[in-house]
Amino acid sequence: MSGIHCETYGHGRPLLMLHGWAMHSGIWRQFARQLAEQRQVICLDLPGHGRSAPLARFEMPAIVEALLAAIPVPSFDLLGWSLGATVAINLAAECPDRVRSLTLLAGNPRFVREPGWPGVKPEVLDSFAELLSSDSKQTLQRFLGLQVQGLPHAKTVLQQLKQSISECDAPDFGALQGGLRILKQHDARDSLAALTLPIRVIQGDKDTLVPVATATALRNLQPALQMKVLPGAGHVPFLTHPQALADIVLGDD
Template structure:
């Protein structure tokens, strides 16, 4: 069995939280402690990230199976941020009997821009992949800066991101490349549309990676989905708008 690191806070309904690319569960800590007043919060390090062992090949199927084996509850809500949102959606699709609801936080079913689909340009992901081979550390720092681009409190948020990331060693380049491959090639729009559980998405109006226009496409795919837009938030709304998101989740779940 793959060793998956987890941090658990609070009691009550279980809420599994999955972090983004190159991160680990430490990024959630303050946010998780706020949510712990309402839920049992279970933070998992994605395979190959933080203190979790890796999987080979680095596919959604292998990742979801490893994570499910590490969740100590039979049924749970799941929240995923960025790459973690893609994994959370895959988990809900593969194991519908386990997932009570899905929350996408600054995440969507298709990361890359396409015809009538707002997203990141494919060349942006390709440049990250190319630069990883040259300088992993510089590439990660560039990615952190992109997450807070254009925000009034961007410098403070960037400091928080750097402090959290530096708590653990960076993932292996093969793991980082695997995560980028998932983001570049996964299209889970049909899975999102067909999910039987309640779905919500919380997006940032100033997110440079997940365009706010994604909310309209998500609502079109799932008229019953609860789509919320935090107009002044970027790609890390759980750092900049913690209180608002805690209240949204407490009310919705």
């Protein structure tokens, strides 16, 4: 038993989807079912998130190992969102014979900003880590707020987010703390640059966590990757722009 919760919808060429930090598969279940009209969609809860068992330490090698043991098909297309995109890069690097293509949705191989690389300010993650130790609920509320910041219907989308994640308890502290550590410290740029499979990046031009300026930096790593920008979308385009996003994801079918 892998201890990883798996939800599967539809039939066809398998598409594996990995959610972001502090979330679970329920966050995009409606979108997954939309994609399942043409694909077999497999959603995994990251370790310690949703209905998946926690790891002794929420670290990338152990995360990838646990997920690989839970994937029910021999080969698949892979889509990762936010933290799930970082995990997806590492998973693809670990088993290139199983991953047919990689889609990074509002994701970044290096999440934090540094000279020559766009990203979120390190102090944003530092503040989350500091607050997490004293008030995990408030930390999660602040993170949800950042995901909808600047959107015209932010309150409505925020309510959708809260409703979707409320079906499960919050992730255990080790998973939350470990996820923030990965977002702040992990650098998957070399792994992404070394991949030879088809890669697609989908970003929203209103995303405050993964700035659209990442596009140029990513192309320097992978000149052949396909870049798609969703006008008016933020960090959760599967909630705000589901049809436009589905058209991109299913565009190769």
